[in-house]
Amino acid sequence: MTAAPRSCDLLVTGDLIFTLDAADRVLGDGAIAIVVRAIADIGPAVQLRARWAPARVIDGRGRLLLPGxxxxxxxxxxxxxxxxxxxxxxxxxxxxxxxxxxxxxxxxxxxxxxxxxxxxxxxxxxxxxxxxxxxxxxxxxxxxxxxxxxxxxxxxxxxxxxxxxxxxxxxxxxxxxxxxxxxxxxxxxxxxxxxxxxxxxxxxxxxxxxxxxxxxxxxxxxxxxxxxxxxxxxxxxxxxxxxxxxxxxxxxxxxxxxxxxxxxxxxxxxxxxxxxxxxxxxxxxxxxxxxxxxxxxxxxxxxxxxxxxxxxxxxxxxxxxxxxxxxxxxxxxxxxxxxxxxxxxxxxxxxxxxxxxxxxIGLGDLVGTLEIGKRADIILLDGRAPTVAPIVDGYGVLVHSASGHDVDTVIVDGRVVLAGGRPTLVDGDAVVVRAQAVAAALWQRAGRSTLGAKDGMRDA
Ligand SMILES: [Zn+2]
Structure with missing residues (x-):
């Protein structure tokens, strides 16, 4: 008899999961189950879907998953x-x-x-x-x-x-x-x-x-x-x-x-x-x-x-x-x-x-690889981006060709903190505008005006 699925907070799937673990496992059509802040399970998506009843699913079709x-x-x-x-x-x-x-x-x-x-x-x-x-x-x-x-x-x-x-x-x-x-x-x-x-x-x-x-x-x-x-x-x-x-x-x-x-x-x-x-x-x-x-x-x-x-x-x-x-x-x-x-x-x-x-930096027990028991710090890259194709071993194209801008979702401690390239916990535009205003004032003190004005908008 099959055991009833256990509940998890988040199930994230992906076309490829680069675990970077000691065995250097790369999982095709994989999934990661997250309970509270940690990775509770990782493996083929079809198996994890049977084992876990998630409160939320991130469908990572077309996505590549890596440790943060x-x-x-x-x-x-x-x-x-x-x-x-x-x-x-x-x-x-x-x-x-x-x-x-x-x-x-x-x-x-x-x-x-x-x-x-x-x-x-x-x-x-x-x-x-x-x-x-x-x-x-x-x-x-x-x-x-x-x-x-x-x-x-x-x-x-x-x-x-x-x-x-x-x-x-x-x-x-x-x-x-x-x-x-x-x-x-x-x-x-x-x-x-x-x-x-x-x-x-x-x-x-x-x-x-x-x-x-x-x-x-x-x-x-x-x-x-x-x-x-x-x-x-x-x-x-x-x-x-x-x-x-x-x-x-x-x-x-x-x-x-x-x-x-x-x-x-x-x-x-x-x-x-x-x-x-x-x-x-x-x-x-x-x-x-x-x-x-x-x-x-x-x-x-x-x-x-x-x-x-x-x-x-x-x-x-x-x-x-x-x-x-x-x-x-x-x-x-x-x-x-x-x-x-x-x-x-x-x-x-x-x-x-x-x-x-x-x-x-003393966090090796917590993060750095995608393994059961580690904190769920995971990034999802757009696997349809032209910068990450073609994938052969994966590592080569990720390092030699991909860009940080191919990252579209970021999970830290099991919480989605970036989605669609936008921060989820703060207003990203407001962050940029505020920093520009601070820069305008400080560069003015250094004797230099900035192109971006104090209110953060570019001068006409
Ligand atoms: Zn320094």
Whole structure:
């Protein structure tokens, strides 16, 4: 006798399901049953339809299902500089003449963060690491739009006003304020919504934090658990400043202070000597690689050497275009140029953007693959889009040809948060209009008018 179907909250079907599990299973005409926030069953649609009585069905005919993408390093309030910083500078904190983080109000940060979160969601990112000033605003934006997020503060004691002029003025007051902000973030947001929002410590960089401040962050992070997020060897100015301060490379400094370990998620890792690469590898740090930012800055991180040495690689868009598929493609292209050969393939970078990325930021038990027991973070791509045909092994066309804009539905924690390319929990148009208004005011303060007016509409 056949057992009566069990009830589930959501049944999602699809022409192909790329599980990215250890067996690398790809299911044709498959389905996923979701109970509350988690995947309760996955397999052939015909079997799941018999086993489950869903409250709701998403008919994924013509759709391709994948685990949600993991974007391991961003600062969404810095959307304020997007489209400008790429041509006039590098990291905004080091660039004069543009809106600076310390000019933002908390509501400005929230408006910009909503824009960044919306864009990443639109491109299929379900898990986002984000840290900046007003981290509570970043957490609130992720919570409101429905993403999974790891949020940190921006801990530093170098005065940002001096830094934009190339000077390092370490200030106890600046350090204390940034520590307090990160601590308040953790207190208020860590564990929010059954752990959908998690918070960590995030010292900005080895040059913008004094030794004493980095020691204090290590102490606090050990008590907190979780990861420590930072920038490492991002640019020559950082390397020179650390060398001048203590005679060490940035990686050596973090090692000496007890921060270079398998809990560190270090963005960039561009300007590393061979000894630094070995050191980072031995410490098994996670590297958040930003291929598009690297390329636009003119130098590519040695991620394959870092991986060979023992580091774990994750990918990020770092507040450039939030399309992780584009970032995967750039990663391959940049490494092939750097190493002058076919050194990296689609399946590897897709793993970095899903399973390995989730694992590196401490979420490997929760997300990163489509398997029973994991949280239901699923993206549906339009399998009829010309960009995803023809499908042979699937991985190749997804990485080398697809676009984030092929994503039409996103599910996080079993909840549909993007449908038909539109966010379901907020008004997407209002998010864009509000961010434009914030940008217009801040760029005006920097001495530059914007084409989009303060009310968010383009001038006639
Ligand atoms: Zn960054």
């Amino acid at each position: 993408l993991v974007n391991a390093h961003n600062h969404t309030p810095l959307m304020i500089t997007r489209g400008m910083i790429e041509d006039i500078g590098f990291a905004p904190m080091y660039t004069p003449g543009i809106p600076q983080g310390h000019w933002l109000s908390e509501e400005d940060a929230y408006a910009l963060s909503c824009l960044g979160m919306y864009e990443m969601l639109r491109g299929g990112c379900t898990t986002v690491v984000d840290y900046y000033r007003y981290p509570g605003a970043c957490a609130r934006a992720a919570a409101d739009l429905g993403l999974r997020a790891v949020i940190g503060g921006r801990v530093h004691d170098a005065d940002p006003a001096a830094l934009a002029d190339g000077r390092y003025d370490y200030s106890l007051a600046v350090g204390a304020a940034s520590l307090r902000e990160n601590a308040e973030l953790i207190e208020r947001w860590n564990g929010h919504d059954e752990g959908r929002i998690r918070c960590d410590w995030a010292p900005h960089a080895p040059d913008t934090c004094s030794d004493d401040l980095l020691r204090e962050v290590r102490r606090l992070a050990e008590a907190h658990g979780g990861n420590v997020h930072t920038h490492l060897a991002q640019l020559p100015q950082e390397v020179a400043a650390v060398e001048a301060r203590c005679g060490l490379t940035p990686a050596q400094l973090l090692d000496r202070l007890g921060l270079l370990n398998d809990r560190l998620v270090a963005a960039h890792c561009i300007h590393l000597e061979a000894a630094d690469i070995a050191l980072c590898g031995r410490a098994a740090i996670a590297v958040a690689h930003a291929p598009i930012g690297n390329a636009k800055g003119g130098r590519i991180a040695p991620i394959l050497e870092l991986q060979d040495a023992g580091a774990r690689i994750t990918l990020c868009t770092d507040t450039m275009s939030g399309d992780m598929i584009e970032a995967m493609r750039w990663t391959i292209a940049m490494q092939r140029i750097r190493r002058q050969g076919n050194v990296l393939d689609a399946r590897t970078v897709l793993d970095w953007a899903t399973r390995a990325g989730a694992s590196a």
